[in-house]
Amino acid sequence: MKLANQVRGPVFFIGWIVLALSLSGCEISNKTKHLDNARALHEKSDYRGAIIELKSALQKDSNDRQARALLGELYAELGNGPDAEKELRLAMELGIAREQILPALAKSLLLQEKYQPIIDEIDLPLNLEKAERVKLSLDRGYAWLGMKKIAQAKAEFEMAAGIDGQSTLVKLAQARMAAFDNDLGTAMQMAKQAVEADPKSAEAWSYQGDLFKYMGDIQQAETSYDRAIELRHLNQVDLANRALIRIDMKKFDEARRDIDILQKEAPRFFLTQYAEGVYLYTRQKLLESQAALENSFKLNDKYIYTHYFLGLTHLAQNHLEQADKYLTQFFNEYPASIKGRQMLALTKYNRGEYETARALLLPVIKAGQDDEFVLKLMGSVEIKLKNYPDGLEYLKKLVNLKPKSTDAKIQLGGGYLESNQKALGLAELEA
Numbered sequence: 001m002k003l004a005n006q007v008r009g010p011v012f013f014i015g016w017i018v019l020a021l022s023l024s025g026c027e028i029s030n031k032t033k034h035l036d037n038a039r040a041l042h043e044k045s046d047y048r049g050a051i052i053e054l055k056s057a058l059q060k061d062s063n064d065r066q067a068r069a070l071l072g073e074l075y076a077e078l079g080n081g082p083d084a085e086k087e088l089r090l091a092m093e094l095g096i097a098r099e100q101i102l103p104a105l106a107k108s109l110l111l112q113e114k115y116q117p118i119i120d121e122i123d124l125p126l127n128l129e130k131a132e133r134v135k136l137s138l139d140r141g142y143a144w145l146g147m148k149k150i151a152q153a154k155a156e157f158e159m160a161a162g163i164d165g166q167s168t169l170v171k172l173a174q175a176r177m178a179a180f181d182n183d184l185g186t187a188m189q190m191a192k193q194a195v196e197a198d199p200k201s202a203e204a205w206s207y208q209g210d211l212f213k214y215m216g217d218i219q220q221a222e223t224s225y226d227r228a229i230e231l232r233h234l235n236q237v238d239l240a241n242r243a244l245i246r247i248d249m250k251k252f253d254e255a256r257r258d259i260d261i262l263q264k265e266a267p268r269f270f271l272t273q274y275a276e277g278v279y280l281y282t283r284q285k286l287l288e289s290q291a292a293l294e295n296s297f298k299l300n301d302k303y304i305y306t307h308y309f310l311g312l313t314h315l316a317q318n319h320l321e322q323a324d325k326y327l328t329q330f331f332n333e334y335p336a337s338i339k340g341r342q343m344l345a346l347t348k349y350n351r352g353e354y355e356t357a358r359a360l361l362l363p364v365i366k367a368g369q370d371d372e373f374v375l376k377l378m379g380s381v382e383i384k385l386k387n388y389p390d391g392l393e394y395l396k397k398l399v400n401l402k403p404k405s406t407d408a409k410i411q412l413g414g415g416y417l418e419s420n421q422k423a424l425g426l427a428e429l430e431a
Helices: 002-043 047-060 065-078 081-093 098-111 115-121 130-146 150-163 168-180 184-197 202-214 218-231 236-248 252-265 270-282 286-299 304-316 320-333 338-350 354-366 372-384 388-401 406-418 422-430
Strands: none
Touching (some): 047 065, 065 081, 065 098, 081 098, 098 130, 130 168, 168 184, 168 202, 218 236, 236 252, 252 270, 270 304, 304 320, 304 338, 320 338, 338 372, 354 372, 372 406, 388 406, 406 422
16 A cells, blocks of 8 residues: 555656646647747738737747747837837847847837937848848938938948849938938939839838928828838838828828727827827817827927927917927927928017017018918017018008908008007908
8 A cells, every 4th residue: 555655646746747748838839839820920911910929929938039029020010119129129138149130129229219229239240131231221321310410321321232232222211311412303203213113112102102291292192101001001100191191181080090090009109199199289189189299209209290299289278488498499400490480480479579589480581481370470570579661561461462351451450550550550440
């Protein structure tokens, strides 16, 4: 009996070992299956499905470096820089080869406008494929361009061209360089050549969309973004840009659909919150717009257009100090922006800083941009400064521009009254 018990104990223990090994093997098999499924779904551009598989693999083993690396690469492809960087750095800590994740890491940093870390961390290992070394050199060039160091950017782009001068990505970099030099005609020509040479390049369609948007051709921009999104489904940058274009086009329902996808797929992406804020601003939901834009600002305080719309939301709520702060930041970055000058001038006018408002508007007037807004504001500024002849001249131009506008006649009538020309003032008001 004792012998039987002595024997039964070890046999029972060995049975548990066998069972444990069996279960462990099953978990390894399941984890591998999730990883294989993710790769297959990625090949089919089913990003959502691939991410679900990878998260399932990580639930079974949070230290799976291959799953972390692939998840980071997927996030980078989708335009989700913060989550991509987090996963890729975790993969490196877990022992993944640095060269394996370097292209995706560079892209994740570029998406977040982390330019200096790209220069500090991203090199061009010779054991990488030619196409990957081209991408890394271009990303370094974009980082230099982001820091406005043109000579270094050109050197990186030339290095990429030396590796593969026929690369579509190299042609797009050259187009971006032309655009940076304000040669938009050449930039557009090169972007179109890139699209024609490689019509399946989502990057080419996306950049062509950026150029059309910058040049004010929002119909063509939307078409280009449509094609880019077809080629790389759920890319967050393209979706955000298309949503913003659709807001400009007053296609609010379509814009809302794009933003809803972004909110579901990438709520922590700064462009998601920015697009949400712009949409809400156009719908006159100022408090909600301000909250979304502040979220975007927290996620990326370098994106200058967030400053602009934050300034507008504060201005619309008569928060003049905050409006002044954000619009001044935008103006300092983009002094050539007419809208930026106009909104900052209006803020200064509302704060009683009439000389500053005048100085901001004069270059716009001299450039021949005497639209309704500028004439009305400049006329009001000159009247406040008691430069009555100049102020009345601007307001007369306003009435000539908008002869059926009641508001224009009221402005001119008020100007006459302030300059003590009561009869003319009353005549305009009666009219």
